[in-house]
Amino acid sequence: MRDTQRALTVLVAALTVLALAGCSSSKNETTSSGGQSGGGVTVTTAASGGPTVVTVVGGEKPDGKYYLTATPGSVTAGKATITFKNVGTKVHEVVVLTDTPADKLKVGANHEVSEDASVGEDSETDPGKTKSTTINLPPGNYVMVCNIERHYEKGMYAAFTVS
Numbered sequence: 433m434r435d436t437q438r439a440l441t442v443l444v445a446a447l448t449v450l451a452l453a454g455c456s457s458s459k460n461e462t463t464s465s466g467g468q469s470g471g472g473v474t475v476t477t478a479a480s481g482g483p484t485v486v487t488v489v490g491g492e493k494p495d496g497k498y499y500l501t502a503t504p505g506s507v508t509a510g511k512a513t514i515t516f517k518n519v520g521t522k523v524h525e526v527v528v529l530t531d532t533p534a535d536k537l538k539v540g541a542n543h544e545v546s547e548d549a550s551v552g553e554d555s556e557t558d559p560g561k562t563k564s565t566t567i568n569l570p571p572g573n574y575v576m577v578c579n580i581e582r583h584y585e586k587g588m589y590a591a592f593t594v595s
């Protein structure tokens with residue numbers, strides 16, 4: 433019986449730590465919201481008013497091509513957190529451009545595309561690493577590219593729509 437009580441005490445302590453950790457991390461994400469009255473722990477997620485989360489995954493394929501995927505590929509206008517996961521073995525990045533169409537961007541002599549139309553980016557990200565940026569996106573057609581030399585030419589881009 434004593435062992436059970438001790439186990440329960442440990443469990444309650446662990447849950448308290450988790451609740452405190454959740455509380456402090458949610459504070460960073462709720463700076464612009466009014467918050468809820470009535471006490472208790474308020475956890476803000478993308479589903480309850482935070483930025484829309486777009487997960488971008490990029491890497492290399494066995495055939496020598498590179499790829500970039502954005503999920504979801506279409507969001508509503510407003511703040512969006514663009515989280516880039518580099519699942520490849522080379523350094524990659526994501527630049528969000530208003531240039532379109534996605535597969536017809538002009539490639540310069542340096543084998544990169546112009547970033548004049550950039551609205552934000554997760555710059556050079558090491559293999560296995562993740563970077564995030566939160567940007568405000570007006571409605572329009574966008575393209576996400578990895579603008580490291582020759583990567584766009586190898587297929588590292590994804591069309592993206594904001595409505």
Ligand SMILES: [Cu+2]
Pocket residue numbers: 498523524525578579580583588
């Ligand atoms: Cu790349």
